[in-house]
């Protein structure tokens with residue numbers, strides 16, 4: 001919850017307040033970030049949650065089905081994000097979960113793919129790590145962000161483990 005609230009603070013400081021459509025890539029069986037965003041911050045936003053694991057999405061749909069309003073605004077898609085192309089252009093904001101890409105090489109592949117298909121002017125929030133926390137999660141460095149405009153890089157020093165990297169795809 002602290003991570004999601006931190007992410008919203010960073011997004012809103014960078015002008016992303018009520019995006020129309022958000023994608024969460026690697027939403028897991030417990031789509032907590034989307035739920036916190038939808039309930040506390042982005043109260044009219046539509047969320048598309050992507051996960052490669054059908055069982056994860058079954059569980060996530062079950063959790064969301066208890067609330068009719070969330071169910072309308074929150075959809076779950078089972079696929080490898082590498083297979084999602086033009087659809088990525090629909091989102092004002094895309095979250096990339098930490099463990100989509102377990103190694104630096106894999107993570108760079110996902111970043112490059114999303115960067116290619118996301119809309120011009122859209123923002124991408126990448127969960128990363130810093131220092132000893134790199135034992136848990138792959139680290140993304142500023143110079144690896146592929147011609148995107150870096151809006152913010154935040155390394156928490158409290159019990160929030162993930163760093164938060166926010167970039168915008170330039171409008172050409």
Ligand SMILES: C[S@@+](CC[C@H](N)C(=O)[O-])C[C@H]1O[C@@H](n2cnc3c(N)ncnc32)[C@H](O)[C@@H]1O
Nearest residue numbers: 026028050051052053079080081097098099100
């Ligand atoms: C552990 S969860 C993420 C939760 C955590 N809050 C985070 O930020 O990392 C990572 C999810 O990413 C999904 N995932 C991994 N590779 C993927 C891919 N190529 N496309 C879509 N989802 C993927 C996994 O199935 C898993 O449910």
